[in-house]
Amino acid sequence: MKLKNIFFFLIFCTSGMLKAAVIDTVQTFSKSMEKQIKAIVITPDSYSKGKQFPVVYLLHGFSDNYKAYVTKMQGIEKWADTYDIIIVCPDGGFSSWYFDSPVDHKTKYETYISNELVNWVDKNYKTIKNSNARAITGLSMGGHGALYLALRHQDVFGAAGSMSGGVDFRPFPDNWDIPKRLGKYSENPENWEKNTVVNLLNLYKPKGLALIIDCGTEDFFYAVNTNLHEKLRYLNISHDFISRPGAHDWNYWSNSIKFQLLFFNNFFKKNI
Template sequence: MKNLLWLIFTFSNTLLFAQTRVDTIEVYSTSMKKNLKAAVTTPASYSKGSEKFPVLYLLHGGSGSYSDWHQKVTEKDLVPRLAEEYNLIIVTPGVGPASYYYDSPLMDSVRYETYLISELIPFVDKNYRTLAKKESRAITGLSMGGHGAVTLSAKHPELFIAAGSMSGVMNIDTRLWKVQEDFRALRVQSQKAMLGEINYDGPSFNPYTAVGLVSQMKSNGIALIIDCGVDDFLIETNRQIHQLLVENKTPHEYIERPGAHTWDYWTEALPVHLFFFSKYLERQ
């Protein structure tokens, strides 16, 4: 079916969050000709009136799922708790396993920038009571999702007031990753299939990687928070983008703390990001 589909299921919550709601929606992507799922969490106050709400788009990592932030965090019901505490809507989209939230110039099946920006966000704004404006919308994510959040906000500053990254792939150049060679080879092969031959070296880099968009980050004025564990295999990519942002005088919050590429780390990081975003999101 080429029309947008909306299939809603309600996850069961603990008694504490009995009035919050988590819908699973399915949206047809006309750009990729396939259905994609997302979870939409609304606070208790959503069902009590006509109030409109700010929205956080919360992205998963490589080989992940739209349900990861609900099922893999080490604090049960973390997303519903934060939706309730900050009185906002949280959307967790699902995308391809190694797609990095960009549009491939070579593959019609990889149009995740178009999907997020031109299909999912308008769908959520149409079907939920959102404050459908830049000043009330933020985006963040983990690993591949951190890359997506930072790059999408840099390329579409008209849509977001703030963006963040947790343990993000701030540079898709795998030479900076502390990984085994077989994993590196898989990622190089995947990137080449989606992007072809691109420039991985600075200072210009390429438009498909976060470090290649630091000039846009400087000019668009979006509030940025970037954090990474000191034992994370992506720490050097995070230090690299931090240095580039310092050099071009882009204001941003940068955090290094103990931790690795784990759900323990991301469970602790998400409340920090919500606190940061709460300083910028407008509520009317």
Template sequence: MNPARALWLILALLFTNPVWAFQTKVVSIPSAAMHQSFDATVVLPEQYAHARPGQRFPVVYLLHGSGGDYTDWTANAHIGRLADRYHVILVMPDGGHESWYIDSPVDPRSRYETYVGKEVVAYVDAHFHTIATKEGRAITGLSMGGFGALSIALDRPNEFGAVGSISGAVDPRNCEDEPGIDGVFGDPARHQAFWDSKAIVASAQSFKTAHIDLTIDCGVNDSLVESNRTLHERLVALGVPHDYAERPGGHTWAYWSNAIQYQVLFFSTSFRRHGFAAGIRTAQA
């Protein structure tokens, strides 16, 4: 082969197939609230290994859906590339199969809001070089995890500066047939007030004072799209700034693995707006 042509082919491959150098770790994070430890997946961007002393990285927390676990995002979506592209740490905690990421009023053993919203955040900040402020954290999730991200962010507005939901179950009252949901929310008849209080569509007003950057999307063929449209309409009526998108697709990994790319871009923009240029800030800044 002509040497010049061989060199051209090598350069073309380098530019069309970038080398991703992120690191994936599994860590065990203890929960004092639930008296046990749970595994979590952490993805560190390439820049993390070469960071200068004092450099810190923003964190995006990704919550799995019903029946899933801490391995779902890495197994089904190329999220490591997003860590490299936007210079962020990605954390995927285990939220239990049907926890709905709440502190259950009927099952004292299910304290997943406290675990994810407080204990996981504290562990990650203590063990990794993070920007340990509200403005340096974002949280999102899919389906049950979309509900969980919005619920946790609203209940803990000083912990997260940005929040997203992908195909989120934003009104659990429409999910009474989901296996196991009564076990954490309680019987809908006897615990109606709690169900109502946890419905994101009924809590839209809370976003007015939370000062959290917000992005929501759902597939047009998703059974949850109507409740997401209702939430969007209420946010518009209340004048709450947010991004909202509907794209072709349903309640599938094909949709979620595409949607997460837009959401991490949204979070990266939020981080930059708060002064985290290129996703990194020194501890002294």
């Protein structure tokens, strides 16, 4: 009797192990930067069933890389199964801020993410190939990058989010290698003014992007996020804004991602 119980237990465990999202590390090529760039692509357990899937792009923060969400946010792959989505974690460089830099012409991460990578993913995976099936979010530098890219490419992304994003970096003129990408603020103020997210809201199209913004009250980016929230309200741009106790760390982001992906799942259900 005990052997039979063990046998069925092993079958149960094995079947459970077989039903899980798959994490792939892939090489993509950026023609604009003339180099290979790695990314992680997470496909849900249902991927083998032949249908097409919406995609969520997750952008990492300053000094991190494409592996950040998998190594520092344990269990991120389960959300691919929960919401039946593909999750893509691209490498955005140590400090690109996801710009096509006006001063460093070897840094073209706007072109890479919004064009080259999206096209590569659509070519190599079973995706739904329109903006209503694409969302983008990120944390810190990646939070800025997600909103920046989505506002500038509303034909590519239909929903966007930010977790503790550096949505207005002008108060931090010497930090996080931003001067390497835009030039010193004192010498190149125009670059800073036209590339900070809070100044891009004029690009928002009526009934356009679905937006969700999240930042902890103890975060050094809290003030700029609340300012962005107030400007969105003033412009009557619909968005979700979440604020709760928390700092600029993985404990906060591991909670934030739950709300971001739920928001995107609702967007996909409504629009696909």
